[in-house]
Amino acid sequence: MKIVPLLAVAALLAGCATVPSPDAPRLDHSLSARGQSDRIKYVILHYTVSDTPRSVKTLTTTDVSAHYLLTDTEQPFFYTLVDESRQSNHAGISSWKIYNQLNSASIGIEIVNPGFKETAEGRVYAPFSQAQIDQLIVLLKDIVKRHNIAPGNILGHNDIAPQRKQDPGPLFPWKQLADAGLITWPESSRVLARVPGYLQQLPEVAWFQRKLAEVGYAVPQNGELDQATRNVISVFQTKYRPSLYDGTPDAETAALLDVLTSPLPVAPAPSPEGR
Structure with a gap:
């Protein structure tokens, strides 16, 4: 005997939930402007100069961030740290072609890698594992397809900040990205x-x-x-x-x-x- 009143109350509450607030804007989503483009124009690649645990800590507890972090584990994988719809703080003071401050127009990918060390013979860079590069190429192909990224717009941090950055460094295998059809390469x-x-x-x-x-x-x-x-x-x-x-x-x-x-x-x- 108590089922009917309960159903009636549930229906009433459901009906109330569909009533818009008087303070809510009235939006019509039936039109779409021709003059628009994807916010994401670039992908910027970095190395972390650290191991995976410290990289995670830096990129999640400080003002520095990235959309993705590629681990250096035996089977590398990506941590998704910032949604692509939001800006991450990875590029800093930067410039490429007509764009400045590329944080607002790019996706940042950090790759766990110790970077370089200074030795008596000079600066020595650490290599990237092939497993990392294989995973990176898969992600880049997905990003390029979804955001229609131009081949000239997958860049290193050093490309957009050449006076202050070295990453991803001379051992990053850009030619593999070219062979995968992701970047332009001189014949x-x-x-x-x-x-x-x-x-x-x-x-x-x-x-x-x-x-x-x-x-x-x-x-x-x-x-x-x-x-x-x-x-x-x-x-x-x-x-x-x-x-x-x-x-x-x-x-x-x-x-x-x-x-x-x-x-x-x-x-x-x-x-x-x-x-």
């Missing part, structure tokens, strides 16, 4: 074909500065081989020529820049008569 045959010409006549520093800016780097445009320019050249070399990244504007670096900024022309579609 080796075209680079080799250009090297002899640049060995005979190396461009002036101003040329290197213009080309680096065309790629996306924030670099001085003063025609001088100052320390800031050397830093940017060194960062470029760690990605595309990691065997030597001393910041010297040499012939191979010129050839790499030339090819990267001179894409092959797209062949025109055949005419109906030529089919």
Whole structure:
């Protein structure tokens, strides 16, 4: 006998729950503007300079954060620390092409890696495990697909902050990302074909500065081989020529820049008569 009154009360409460608050805005979601784009334009890769437990602590209990943290465990996996819809504090003072302060337009991925140590023979960087790179490529492909990330917009922290950052360093295997179709890579045959010409006549520093800016780097445009320019050249070399990244504007670096900024022309579609 008590079931009917209880059902009636439940129905009444359910009905009340659907009544909008008088203070709530009246929203119509039936329209969508043409002039819009995804907030996420870039993916920025970092190393943590720490092990997994300390990396977790740093990225969850301080003001520094990242959307994802890739562990260095035997079977690496990702901690999701910040939802992609929200901004994380991973890029800091940064610049790439027309964007500054890339936190607001990027996804940050931290990879557990000790970074480097100074030795009597110089700075020695720690390698990344292949298992980590395999997992990273899977995640990057997913992010690229969901946010339509351009190949030139998967970057290292050093790319967007070349005056103060080294990560992910010269041992990060960017070529594997290129082979997976994730980033643009200068075709080796075209680079080799250009090297002899640049060995005979190396461009002036101003040329290197213009080309680096065309790629996306924030670099001085003063025609001088100052320390800031050397830093940017060194960062470029760690990605595309990691065997030597001393910041010297040499012939191979010129050839790499030339090819990267001179894409092959797209062949025109055949005419109906030529089919």
